Amino acid sequence: MNRGLMLILIAFANSLRGIRNAATTSSMAILTIAIVLVLAGAASLLVENMAGVLEEFGAELRLTAYLDDTVPPEDQRHLAQTVAAAPGVDRVVFISKEEALRRFERIAGGDELLAGLDENPLPASLEIHLRPEARTAEGIAILDASLDGLPGIDELAHGQEWIEGYARAVALARTAAGTITIVLGLAALLIVANTIRLALYARRDELEILALVGASRTFVRVPFMLEGTIQGLLGGLIALLVVFGAFELVLPQVRTALELVVGRADLRFFSTAESIRLVLSGAGLGLLGSITALVGGRTA
Amino acid sequence: MSATGESPVRMYHVSKSYMAGQYALHDVSLDVSRGEFLFLTGASGAGKTTLLELIFAAEVPSEGQILVLGRNVARLGAGAIPALRRRVGVVFQDFKLLQERTVEENVRLALDVVGTPRREARSRVFAMLKSVGLQHRRFHHPLSLSGGEQQRVALARALVNEPEILLADEPTGNLDPELTIEIMDLIVKASTRGTTVMVATHDHSLIERYGKRVLRLDAGRIAEDVPSAVPSTGAVS
Numbered sequence: 001m002n003r004g005l006m007l008i009l010i011a012f013a014n015s016l017r018g019i020r021n022a023a024t025t026s027s028m029a030i031l032t033i034a035i036v037l038v039l040a041g042a043a044s045l046l047v048e049n050m051a052g053v054l055e056e057f058g059a060e061l062r063l064t065a066y067l068d069d070t071v072p073p074e075d076q077r078h079l080a081q082t083v084a085a086a087p088g089v090d091r092v093v094f095i096s097k098e099e100a101l102r103r104f105e106r107i108a109g110g111d112e113l114l115a116g117l118d119e120n121p122l123p124a125s126l127e128i129h130l131r132p133e134a135r136t137a138e139g140i141a142i143l144d145a146s147l148d149g150l151p152g153i154d155e156l157a158h159g160q161e162w163i164e165g166y167a168r169a170v171a172l173a174r175t176a177a178g179t180i181t182i183v184l185g186l187a188a189l190l191i192v193a194n195t196i197r198l199a200l201y202a203r204r205d206e207l208e209i210l211a212l213v214g215a216s217r218t219f220v221r222v223p224f225m226l227e228g229t230i231q232g233l234l235g236g237l238i239a240l241l242v243v244f245g246a247f248e249l250v251l252p253q254v255r256t257a258l259e260l261v262v263g264r265a266d267l268r269f270f271s272t273a274e275s276i277r278l279v280l281s282g283a284g285l286g287l288l289g290s291i292t293a294l295v296g297g298r299t300a
Numbered sequence: 301m302s303a304t305g306e307s308p309v310r311m312y313h314v315s316k317s318y319m320a321g322q323y324a325l326h327d328v329s330l331d332v333s334r335g336e337f338l339f340l341t342g343a344s345g346a347g348k349t350t351l352l353e354l355i356f357a358a359e360v361p362s363e364g365q366i367l368v369l370g371r372n373v374a375r376l377g378a379g380a381i382p383a384l385r386r387r388v389g390v391v392f393q394d395f396k397l398l399q400e401r402t403v404e405e406n407v408r409l410a411l412d413v414v415g416t417p418r419r420e421a422r423s424r425v426f427a428m429l430k431s432v433g434l435q436h437r438r439f440h441h442p443l444s445l446s447g448g449e450q451q452r453v454a455l456a457r458a459l460v461n462e463p464e465i466l467l468a469d470e471p472t473g474n475l476d477p478e479l480t481i482e483i484m485d486l487i488v489k490a491s492t493r494g495t496t497v498m499v500a501t502h503d504h505s506l507i508e509r510y511g512k513r514v515l516r517l518d519a520g521r522i523a524e525d526v527p528s529a530v531p532s533t534g535a536v537s
Contacts, residue, residue, distance in 0.1 A: 002415075002417075003414065003415030003416070003417070004415065005415075006415040006416065006417050006418065007415035010412050010415065021400065205396070205398065206398055208396070209396050209397075209398060209409065210409070210413065211382075211385070212356075212385065212390050212396065213385065213386070213409055213410040213413055213457065213461075214382040214383065214384075214385035214386035214387075214410070214413055214414070214461075215382060215413040216379075216382045216413070217378070217379070217382075219382075219413050
């Protein structure tokens with residue numbers, strides 16, 4: 001075995017010894033990182049799923065342009081082509097008066113409601129499907145403006161207010177999640193740094209002896225950095241398990257509620273890459289905390 | 301390894317001051333030959349420990365130059381100090397052993413810092429512990445050992461890397477007379493293998509017993525430099 005590899009093994013052994021010897025403070029650091037990542041992970045999961053629901057809404061989102069009855073059928077089809085060329089429009093489906101009536105009867109469960117009327121009161125309309133990038137409040141506003149005043153269009157109906165409100169809620173949740181993550185991350189960083197600082201203090205005799213026998217600064221520092229990284233890694237793993245457990249626990253209830261409101265709900269947990277990122281962010285926090293402590297502390 | 305013939309420790313008009321106008325060491329010039337055994341003596345506060353600390357680069361001189369194994373300690377960068385210390389073994393009165401580690405692990409520390417492969421380290425530690433008569437205690441913890449045994453462990457740690465210089469600061473200060481002789485014999489034995497040895501002590505009986513070169517310090521200055529009465533590499537029975 002070469003000396004470089006031996007030094008790495010020794011550094012690992014020393015960091016594990018450090019964690020074992022300071023079990024209480026190490027557990028505190030692991031727990032702190034776990035709590036931070038549980039909160040940050042849960043917030044991120046919530047925001048991503050909210051965004052996912054918004055996406056699903058977007059896919060279902062269509063605008064309806066009700067046409068003036070005075071417009072002749074051939075002009076109505078021409079109008080459909082004009083609308084299809086408008087910004088953000090994916091495709092346009094022309095719904096004739098007859099088709100509108102058939103749909104109404106299908107929804108109403110018969111023709112009793114309109115039985116007393118001499119003629120079909122329902123207008124022809126254009127069902128406007130939007131491109132994904134246009135499924136935003138801004139996209140709808142742009143389309144609205146370009147169709148405004150177009151001869152033959154009586155009224156343009158859409159759920160812009162609802163979409164705007166939901167998008168605002170997602171943005172707010174995203175900002176809140178980001179802020180919570182940063183604040184808690186900083187708190188965790190300080191706690192890990194203090195844990196490592198305590199470890200440095202508790203092991204000052206060892207550091208003195210290591211310096212006496214010719215240990216390099218790297219030899220002294222690396223085990224502490226590994227210690228922080230291992231603590232962070234363990235904290236990250238615990239957080240992942242807790243978030244997964246909580247997700248599985250509340251999933252059935254949330255799914256039922258969402259299905260009632262929006263018809264369907266494809267809620268998802270973190271992907272493998274996202275899960276690894278969560279655990280690694282714990283390791284990163286731990287490493288950063290130990291570096292902070294080492295920069296401030298005295299090591300050989 | 302210092303070049304053959306070159307003295308491993310040379311001091312030129314070295315002073316060390318912690319406060320303006322107050323010197324722990326003042327204008328000390330010194331040359332210690334390879335394999336030489338030197339006693340540093342003097343009252344408490346005479347500058348014995350400061351002199352040793354300057355040699356293993358725990359302190360930097362306020363004035364003058366110190367050459368240790370050919371390196372100018374005053375100009376040594378922080379990164380170069382560990383490399384120098386691997387060539388200088390140090391023993392203290394209070395042993396400086398890690399209580400939560402076994403005897404073997406304490407001695408191995410000096411080999412671990414240079415990444416000595418485990419098998420080689422074990423065999424070298426065993427041989428070193430055998431030479432100080434503690435091979436049977438290698439899995440014990442320091443607290444279960446007597447003071448003399450703990451100092452033997454500290455000595456084994458200082459010597460396991462085969463240093464060119466061994467510094468001992470009151471190594472027998474905490475030991476009874478019998479154990480003192482035991483430890484001193486081991487230190488003298490190291491010098492017979494070519495290691496330059498400097499021992500700080502105020503125990504005159506030791507100085508008389510071994511008849512080595514004596515450097516007496518008084519208020520930070522060299523008050524007396526008495527040459528060895530016996531050949532520098534001779535073992536003492």
